[in-house]
Amino acid sequence: MEKYFQTLDMASFRMMLEADSEKAMTLYRHVLNSQHDAGPEADYIIRMWKKDRGIGNAPSDNNF
Numbered sequence: 001m002e003k004y005f006q007t008l009d010m011a012s013f014r015m016m017l018e019a020d021s022e023k024a025m026t027l028y029r030h031v032l033n034s035q036h037d038a039g040p041e042a043d044y045i046i047r048m049w050k051k052d053r054g055i056g057n058a059p060s061d062n063n064f
Contacts, residue, residue: 001045001048003036004032004036004038004045004049005049005052005053007031007032007035007036008028008031008032008045008046008049009053011027011028011031012024012028012055015027019050019055019056020050020055020056025046028042028046029042029043029046032045032046
């Protein structure tokens, strides 16, 4: 899974888009498909990557 995360890290570092935008999601899917032949699993990989990196609207454990 780490190889996918590294690919997504590089893609997000180089792009000039909001990390949680629809264009970014399209780019992430394209990069995973072209680099790793991820196919339909790309959405799952992106979700796990975003959760791991704390990107987007991930639920918080804080109940303040």
